[in-house]
Amino acid sequence: MLHQENIPSTPGKSKPEKSHNYGFRSKVLTFWSFLFLLVFLFFFLISPSPYTPSRRNLKTPSSPSYGGPQWEKQVRKSARPHSLSGLTVLVTGAAGFVGSHVSVSLKKRGDGVVGLDNFNSYYETSLKWARKGLLERAGVYVIDGDINDKSLLDKIFDVVVFTHVMHLAAQAGVRYAMLNPNSYVQSNIAGFVNLLETCKSSDPQPAIVWASSSSVYGINTKVPFSEEDRTDQPASLYAATKKAGEEIAHTYNHIYGLSITGLRFFTVYGPWGRPDMAYFFFTRDILRGKTISIYESPDKGSVARDFTYIDDIVKGCLAALDTAQKSTGSGGKKRGPAQFRIFNLGNTSPVPVSRLVSLLEKILKVKAKKKVSPLPRNGDVEFTHANISLAQRELGYKPNTDLETGLKKFVKWYLSYYSDSRKNNF
Numbered sequence: 119m120l121h122q123e124n125i126p127s128t129p130g131k132s133k134p135e136k137s138h139n140y141g142f143r144s145k146v147l148t149f150w151s152f153l154f155l156l157v158f159l160f161f162f163l164i165s166p167s168p169y170t171p172s173r174r175n176l177k178t179p180s181s182p183s184y185g186g187p188q189w190e191k192q193v194r195k196s197a198r199p200h201s202l203s204g205l206t207v208l209v210t211g212a213a214g215f216v217g218s219h220v221s222v223s224l225k226k227r228g229d230g231v232v233g234l235d236n237f238n239s240y241y242e243t244s245l246k247w248a249r250k251g252l253l254e255r256a257g258v259y260v261i262d263g264d265i266n267d268k269s270l271l272d273k274i275f276d277v278v279v280f281t282h283v284m285h286l287a288a289q290a291g292v293r294y295a296m297l298n299p300n301s302y303v304q305s306n307i308a309g310f311v312n313l314l315e316t317c318k319s320s321d322p323q324p325a326i327v328w329a330s331s332s333s334v335y336g337i338n339t340k341v342p343f344s345e346e347d348r349t350d351q352p353a354s355l356y357a358a359t360k361k362a363g364e365e366i367a368h369t370y371n372h373i374y375g376l377s378i379t380g381l382r383f384f385t386v387y388g389p390w391g392r393p394d395m396a397y398f399f400f401t402r403d404i405l406r407g408k409t410i411s412i413y414e415s416p417d418k419g420s421v422a423r424d425f426t427y428i429d430d431i432v433k434g435c436l437a438a439l440d441t442a443q444k445s446t447g448s449g450g451k452k453r454g455p456a457q458f459r460i461f462n463l464g465n466t467s468p469v470p471v472s473r474l475v476s477l478l479e480k481i482l483k484v485k486a487k488k489k490v491s492p493l494p495r496n497g498d499v500e501f502t503h504a505n506i507s508l509a510q511r512e513l514g515y516k517p518n519t520d521l522e523t524g525l526k527k528f529v530k531w532y533l534s535y536y537s538d539s540r541k542n543n544f
């Protein structure tokens with residue numbers, strides 16, 4: 119029946135009805151298309167441009183957010199040292215914890231500094247942008263870009279002749295490696311190789327100082343850890359990528375004559391620190407009345423770290439830059455053997471995590487809600503302890519901040535930063 123009703127009995131009869139239906143339908147269609155277009159235009163107009171902060175993390179390494187005479191002028195100005203003997207340093211990871219401190223210290227003593235950072239969202243990006251603000255006030259321009267972006271690196275090296283590269287950009291954190299293993303490979307291996315490729319091809323080649331990690335000692339039990347100890351038993355993918363970085367660095371030193379110094383940092387802490395680290399989120403959780411987990415080793419012993427204060431680390435980084443010899447190659451060719459060094463930068467006095475917590479309770483004047491839990495199998499090692507005699511001898515490195523003094527400075531910064539952040543709506 120239905121079928122029959124839809125078939126016109128005679129062409130003449132059905133024609134006007136059909137044309138009426140089509141006319142009505144096409145009006146409806148035009149109306150909805152117009153409405154759709156309006157809605158589309160509205161969202162297009164109100165959506166932020168690719169370079170506004172809310173889209174920062176969607177940026178791909180190839181986004182051309184750099185270049186142009188104004189950009190080059192800013193980069194050159196930032197790179198200019200204030201004395202004849204001043205260094206010209208590219209600091210990667212400049213908006214990071216160690217990177218921001220090192221950049222400001224270099225600039226303060228008259229070196230030229232250009233920062234590079236991809237502002238990724240591994241932890242709160244507002245903290246990275248706040249550090250960038252700090253750097254800008256100190257006269258350091260930070261380029262928003264990725265070490266995996268080869269054309270960006272080439273461009274930066276075209277604009278500035280760097281005497282040194284302080285490579286601190288990395289995917290940090292031991293435990294996160296189980297959640298996002300690829301980010302470690304991407305930053306700590308692929309990104310590092312990309313940077314070394316640019317450095318080796320440049321003429322003159324810069325000397326490179328970069329951040330390795332105490333985690334390369336892995337499940338080593340011989341204490342204190344010294345640079346000659348074995349580092350072939352990493353306990354986490356993070357450690358494995360840092361160890362790979364050390365081997366890769368050796369290759370570039372060997373083949374291309376790049377002067378390379380690796381620094382094994384031991385649990386660096388302090389103001390402007392990283393919110394993913396235990397001392398930082400313990401402080402936050404204690405203040406919020408949240409329970410914190412204190413890990414213990416399988417034999418019920420306390421897990422311990424050779425916590426090292428940021429100012430001591432910065433002195434070690436600057437000393438490494440100052441004592442770095444020139445690379446011997448140029449334009450991708452080795453002209454002679456070049457310096458290759460690895461140093462521990464620790465504090466030489468391991469502190470159990472339980473002691474870290476009691477110090478925080480004392481400084482914050484708040485009792486922590488705590489539970490003791492077994493060290494999870496997530497890459498954490500039971501303890502770290504640096505032998506720093508090599509760094510002492512070669513770099514004049516001498517840490518002089520004990521954990522209590524350093525934590526007081528951290529807590530002072532933390533309270534002021536987060537009360538200001540709330541005011542400024544961070």
Ligand SMILES: O=C(O)[C@H]1O[C@H](OP(=O)(O)OP(=O)(O)OC[C@H]2O[C@@H](n3ccc(=O)[nH]c3=O)[C@H](O)[C@@H]2O)[C@H](O)[C@@H](O)[C@@H]1O
Binds near residue numbers: 331410498
């Ligand atoms: O020294 C290093 O090379 C490394 O130092 C830190 O790694 P880690 O020493 O594990 O620092 P935290 O994550 O802050 O942990 C400190 C201690 O607190 C313990 N912890 C952590 C988290 C937690 O909930 N409870 C707890 O007891 C850990 O097992 C560890 O013993 C950094 O996160 C790494 O990026 C760096 O390379």
